Amino acid sequence: MSDQEDDIILAELSDDELVLQMHDDLYDGLKDEITEGVNILLGRKWTPYDVLTKALVEGMRIVGIDFRDGILFVPEVLLAANAMKAGMAILKPLLAETGAPRLGRMVIGTVKGDIHDIGKNLVTMMMEGAGFEVTDLGINNPVENYIGALEAQETDILGMSALLTTTMPYMKVVIDTMVEKGMRDDYIVLVGGAPLNEEFAKAIGADSYCRDAAVAVETAKALIAKKHNQMHA
């Protein structure tokens, strides 16, 4: 690799160049550069929504692909998500002011009996990185927590995580409760965690199993789009 281009001046790049550079900087987890890039684009009269989707979300999408493919690992993704967060901190108030469209809202939590949260946190970060709003319930959630959070505000997706073979069956308890309450079909239910698989997700009545955080984002986008299409059909 040549290092001749080490001294890139972000402000001197054209819009297109800068956006590509920001994708790279997200990939490398460069927080300060992302903050700078966001401010430059805003200074050039970009809408906050365009900065979010074209620079940050697209950059995180690329990170997600390489995470999914086993090229990037948790440390790189956490650094990228931190850089993304720094950019989001600038954009969030502006997005609220401008009433930009929302992709969707997710409630996520690790199930009762399970205290693992690294995977769930990754999904939260990647979902936020993709423009979703996420309510994170944390670890060890009984079914009431999920139901309560779903009822508290308009939500599109329920995400459940379990890292133990002994706690994963609890996901079915949550889904069964949703069915009893007649609310199951109102939500997209995604499940994930090391010991799970597609077969299990089907068996318990979830919409999809997500192998990792990147797949969770892809699946969420696809299922939300499908739901919208059905609503308008």
Add this chain to the structure above:
Amino acid sequence: MSDKMMKLLNKQGWLLADGATGTNLFNMGLEAGDAPELWNDRHPDRIKALYEGSVHAGSDLFLTNSFGGNASRLKLHSAQGRVRELNRIAAEIGRDVADREERPVIVAGSMGPTGEIMLPVGTLSHELAVEMFHEQAEGLKEGGADLAWVETISAAEEFAAAAEGIALAGMDWCGTMSFDTAGRTMMGLAAGDMVALVAGLKSPPLAFGANCGVGASDLLRTMLGMAAENPDKPLIAKGNAGIPKYVEGHIHYDGTPDLMADYALMARDIGVSIIGGCCGTTPQHLERMRHALENTERGDPPGLDDIAARLGGFSSPGDGSGEGGPARRERRRRRG
């Protein structure tokens, strides 16, 4: 006491370690979410039965019920003040079980990850991690463990912190990591990286290797990767008994005792000298493994095709070593 394991290993040529702790305790009635370590105090009879299960099935070495016995994990059960006590009892029960045997049995004090991500990516400092591992090691030592046994680690920094903490307690140790993400650990270490990591430690383990992860096939692929680096220390393999399946409301590992016996033989042929199981491995599996190891001649190391044919396919196309695998994207500017 310190070289007891190596002596036994030199005499026998291989050692049979134990099977699962967590999944076996669940079979004894542990509720999901409860800390298994609290049972050391509350149900010492069950912990004794757990240890005896392995020992009577032929294990030369077994791990204590202290995997989540560090301050960070126990804090989730408001038991962070009981680290020393719970680890001591875990080892004491083990010592008692081991000393009742006529043959030598090694008590290995299990130490799992803190569950935190370390600086600079996460929030846990090196100093605090060392302190937590040290505290746990002192408890295990006090209870009479022969050595400390670090397992299921995914970050190089945490492995190094464990080494340092154990050294402060003046114990020997063994350490394994979990390679569960496209052939690497969750934090991105490939098998070869761990060999280099161990070689660079100031207080290196007596033996090292892999545990848990995806299934027995993946684990052996990792062992092939380690063996290829010609490490100067004995290798450890503790693979899961197959893959968890959801059957009528329960989780069941699909690896049969015969499959695990086959896995044990292949591990030995690869050059692994300490062989055991992880999740889903019961005393029935261990018995078959022991029987196979005692009654089968060593063979040539299996290739990847042999492993897949005998134990099932791999969870990812590559072993994470980067050879022939996808590389990181080209960027305009390198981090530096």
